[in-house]
Amino acid sequence: MCKTGRDIDIINELGKVDSEKSAKSILKKHMDDEQLTRILKIKHPEVLKRIADSIVLCNPSAVFVNTGSPEDREFIKNLALEKKEESSLAMKGHTIHFDLAQEQGRIIDRTYYIANPEDQVSSLANRMDRPTALEQVRSNMTDIMKGMTMIIGFYMRGPVGSPVSNPALEITSSTYVAHSAELLYRNAYAAFDKEVENLGHFFTNVHSEGLNRPEDLPDARVFMDRKFKTTYSWKCTYAGNTLLLKKGNHRFAVDKAVYENLGQELSEHMFITGIHGPNDRVTWFAGAAPSGCGKTTTAMAGNVFIGDDLAQMWIADDGSIRSVNPEAGIFGIVEDVNLEGDPLLMKVLRQPGHEVIWSNVLIDENKVPHWVGNNENHPDKGFNFQGDWYKGKTDENGKPVPMSHPNSRCTLRSTSLDNYSPEAENPKGALTRVFTYSGRDADTMPPVWVAQNSDAGVVIGACIVSAATATEVGATGVKRSPWANAAFIPGSLGDYMDAQFKFFGSDKIKNDYKPVMAGLNYFLTDKARGGDSSMLLGEKRDVKVWLSWLERYAHNEIDHITTPIGNIPRYDDLKSLFKQIIGKDYTKELYTKQFSLYLDHIIKRLELQQEAYSKEERVPQTLFDILAEQKQALSALRDTHGSIVLPDIFVN
Template identity: 30%
Template sequence: MLGQCNTNNPAVVMWVKEMAELCQPDRVYWCDGSLAEKEFLTEEAVKQGVLVKLNQEKLPGCYYHRSNPNDVARVEQCTYICTDTQDEAGPTNNWAPPKEMKEKLVSLARDSMRGRTMYVVPYLMGPPGSSLSKVGVELSDSIYVALNMRIMTRMGQVAYDHLGAREDFNRGLHCMLDVNPERRYICHFPRENLIISVGSAYGGNVLLGKKCLALRIGSYLGRQEGWMAEHMLILGVESPTGETTYVAAAFPSACGKTNFAMMIPPAHFKGWKIWTIGDDIAWMKPGADGRLYAINPEAGYFGVAPGTNYKSNPNAMRTIARDTIYTNVGLTPDLDVWWEGKDGESPAQCLDWQGKAWTPASKEKAAHPNSRFTAPMQNNPALSPAVDDPHWVPISAFIFGGRRATTMPLVFQAFDWIHGVFVGATVGSEMTAAAVGGVGQVRRDPMAMLPFCGYNMGDYFRHWLRMRKRLKYPPLIFHVNWFRKDAAGHFLWPGFGENMRVLKWIIDRCRGRANAHETPLGWVPSPADIDLGGLPEVSQEQLEKALTIDAEEWRRELLLQEELFVKLYAYLPKELIFQRELLMARL
């Protein structure tokens, strides 16, 4: 029978009982992840007005949700790492003493679910049978969370099967309260493997398996246990001869991460295929053969809708055409969805993400800039056959990147692992909205992990450096920049599927087949080393500009890096300080 207790694990049963006594829900519903349950919960969500059933002819199995206008994104200022000492959390995280913060959260959670249902969501992060897959149990009073977790994780009996009689599962409590920003806390207790989130209903704050467990708690556990939890996509590149090479890549937001993970090679690369393992998170560990192996712990995609279209990401458009939950996009009169940057003409009228009437003449956007789709990975036409392999896939390259109009060349390769860690640690991306601090201002986001590292960033860099000692064949490390512009403000590189040309050079470097020349930054290809066949709009001269290294711009770049280095100076490994001095000397 749906909703009944479905586990004999005493630790799970006891914890649910304790939290139910604290939160006082009217009912406790135990999720099992079945198709029957999905249909039941979806119908309930529609009855409650949490979901709107979309046009099933256009979007079969798809539904629509609006969040509270004050609750539309991750809230870094309300996100805490609760470790015994502030040094353990580090200067880039918000810290709170565990005892005091837990007392505050317990008082907020007490009786908070009266009149509501508590959903018990058991989930598995990672493929069944994998030695590194982790079990979580999230307790939430949001039916939206239960339905989204079913998409984003392997939810249900598979989690209990993996856990067995053990007690080492992540405990997650989510209470919506009244969705008041003044009472919004997303708190991580790494030593207890515990997450408590209150006062929010937005995905990134409440789908606790995602950023909270997979990255913040995951990175902490990885450091303790000798593996890595990274904010990285994983893709496989298959050549016409059947040779497959896997790479992992970390880009800050608005830098084309999901597009890269689902890329379709241009026609010139006939016979080449890109296989998606994951678009957001990678868990990696050294293998017995001395290589680094990776899995995607997730089972779905929680992607940004605006800008997604058949030019930027055709595979994403096919993925979200069915069985998808859309959040905070525009809603057309015929119950279709729309967002800025979607294919075709904008609708003559629709309801915007707040439910207000919208026309093309409206000043506000129809879709919130951070509006989302939640879609199962099985929908992806390019989903890798290795995605459920419990033995993981071997990583040959790491690729870091950011959005930079100047300074950064199209691609370069780090000299070695330690230099590569320095390259990743100094990743910067230009802000794209004046309201966020000024267009063109560079924000540092080391390894794209700054908001997601569950401990001190200095110790995080040290963990990267130590991992080298456990690898006989470490991945090569590269940096890319698809966004460089010329003096007139035009992009020098077309991006999207054409990025395959740069990726092909990277793969060939990993396989010992491609040329490069030494520069102060690292190894850089000559224009002749990048295959421009079938791309007449990019000349050799234009490519040369995209690959240029300007010493004066780089001297300014070193000054820009100063802010991060000063903030972390007391914790920085000496190797990174030496790398910066070596770069100064080379320039």
């Protein structure tokens, strides 16, 4: 009878590896001489035990230890082609991977935190008790790699030597997952022991796609064991469910920031990009936006670029906030990526010389990828995520089948991008001055506004609202997306919010480095501002102007208008910046539409947040105080000026 106590480490309970000697015995049994020589260069006993436990559980027919050498990378790519997890495309270095048609996003309904009864788990997440999880892992992962090769990779989530980087094992039978890991993360085989010793922890990720059949998807699961920093994933192939270095380990990093380094460290769903100011000054930004809401586009709008998805940050000894990207590549949505809005990314995707893994796009008869919104000529037929495709094809419900899935992706190394900054590998991090928060907001907030203090800035992040995107299976409608990170917050939202207030309001941050915290909104429509069209009020390229205005605001070089929701730009400043930055004439009429406050909408938004957070436990009172203060000021403004307030009303 196995133990079912609250402290069971599931993988060890199933593997029963209880010593370094036992681990080495298992490694010798399952590895040839070459792989054994490689694995025994790893000296840390806990790392060896974790790997041995995984081998006992999954029972692979062979084990490959990936050292990150060019030869090992080539082996993995060739094995991916041999297994047909990927297929070669016309352009050298490009391959295509198709997920199952029914698995085109994160399986949030089958993703669970393993939790004891007393554990705080986010109200937005699923939980499973440890004994039940133990039996699910046992019944689904025992012998799941029989007849397959287990690939073991050693990675750093962040630059080697950074105080907020996290060592992680990626153990998988999927060559697509292993190939993706090599593009997206830093293989740290040679430094792994030292980093584990210095940082005092490592993450473990165990995945197998199993037989990769549609009928197995109802039984697919993603489990995250916070106590033992281990993830388990089976019977799925979409990278968001399988490449557990990414969002699985991001969750552990959030836990580490909130519960181990409160007020000193944050782990965020944010891009990191640098904007040039006068005299080629670089000001570093970090920004949150839900997947599918323009985060990669914003990151690439920077003059120099570090990352498009995740950020680890901390307060450095000099009193500044520093940020590093735990990743070294991009797993980016390609829908609406085109030459006009994303020229640097399009160069990588359409010109030779780069390695790219495509997923779920259309492949034509010449083995060229195509996707919705690329503003190119499209073929009338091809092969996509659901099989043979032709123009006008419909599904069993009569609904048009798109040329490419809305969540189709490209995976590539960040070094392929012309504006990628060497600062990305600096373990001291980028000195970050500006933090932005945005979602898909069609009718409420202006394009840019700045919080008047750090507490109000945290509230901007807490109040992100966005239209649902294709990144989550089954998600529809409009939803709250706090900090664009809520799906990845393991504990209570209240605890996470408290960490945000303590971090950004820390007295350890020197005055010269106080953060500028702002809201961004690219999705305001003409119809929401009195027009007849559902077109956006603006263009993709306008983001460069909003970021440039914030850059100058951070250095106290530009004026602003003070409103109850925060500080907004003056028209003359924007008119000048539009001409200077993107060569565009910016009219007063457009400014008035974009920056008028539609008070009924904003007040309704505040009430939505007040009601939603009142149902959460442990939410700091500061949030409610700020929302109430803003609502009172906006209501008074409405009583005096009516429901629509033009920006000129606030000008002295």
